[in-house]
């Protein structure tokens with residue numbers, strides 16, 4: 285039985301999580317456990333909004349999972365359990381994009397182990413990175429990623445923070461030719477790297493770029509996002525919450541009533557819907573290590589999205605805080 289085909293009881297709750305205690309044991313937060321066990325969140329998952337990767341037309345849901353930080357120091361079964369449940373629910377609800385990196389401690393191997401264990405390799409989109417100097421070091425790092433991710437084909441490998449970009453891009457293109465990776469890209473989350481990032485976007489053919497973009501940190505929208513659209517590059521957004529900075533900015537505040545006009549029921553969805561409603565954005569990878577956050581974040585890939593005028597209103601709202 286695949287994760288999407290769990291037996292459901294009459295309330296639509298997977299039979300394996302029939303009680304609140306089961307849910308809590310699996311590392312599900314108490315408020316979500318209550319909702320799931322009451323059937324309110326356990327109903328049939330709704331389809332997720334998808335976007336096409338320009339170089340192939342393949343579609344991916346706009347919300348994925350980032351594995352920096354919370355997946356980086358995971359060694360015990362108790363630490364693995366909530367992540368396993370995150371991935372099981374993610375995949376069961378149609379989620380695909382999982383972003384990791386060899387520099388994220390245990391994240392790559394934990395993701396590889398859980399994806400293999402859950403038997404979901406066929407449905408998820410594994411994105412990792414190479415951050416090494418020199419051809420040999422890059423090749424060795426990539427081979428280690430294949431082993432840790434327990435797969436013979438990685439969906440996307442991106443050059444991490446532009447490190448030794450020319451050398452690593454050449455290696456990645458060879459791997460793509462050999463059919464071992466499907467897409468090639470590069471990443472940054474540092475505005476000081478934007479000029480070099482933009483130059484590289486203009487001169488190289490890339491399937492994906494990954495860049496930071498958040499409601500209160502919109503520098504990428506000036507040139508990088510429009511350039512990606514012009515150059516036919518898919519865009520994966522990192523740091524969508526500014527590592528939690530945005531939640532601090534709105535602490536103690538209620539959502540504005542007009543958030544319901546675009547089916548937004550939480551601050552996380554407010555921040556994520558702002559990002560994925562940018563026309564150049566393909567997907568976004570919020571750091572996710574709790575089921576409660578996963579279900580919340582996937583809500584941003586459902587229902588209506590803000591239009592251009594509402595996006596401006598959201599910007600003004602955050603600027604006034």
Ligand SMILES: NC(=O)c1ccc[n+]([C@@H]2O[C@H](COP(=O)([O-])OP(=O)(O)OC[C@H]3O[C@@H](n4cnc5c(N)ncnc54)[C@H](OP(=O)(O)O)[C@@H]3O)[C@@H](O)[C@H]2O)c1
Nearest residue numbers: 350351352471473522523524525526527552570571577580
């Ligand atoms: N240069 C690069 O290539 C680069 C750089 C940075 C990041 N990335 C990628 O981008 C991903 C995202 O960045 P990030 O994880 O550092 O930062 P982020 O996504 O901006 O913030 C993640 C934090 O937000 C909190 N959160 C998540 N969902 C929430 C929800 N629904 N409600 C309340 N809080 C929520 C969690 O905090 P707590 O867990 O603390 O509660 C989580 O650790 C990374 O995981 C990584 O895959 C790539």
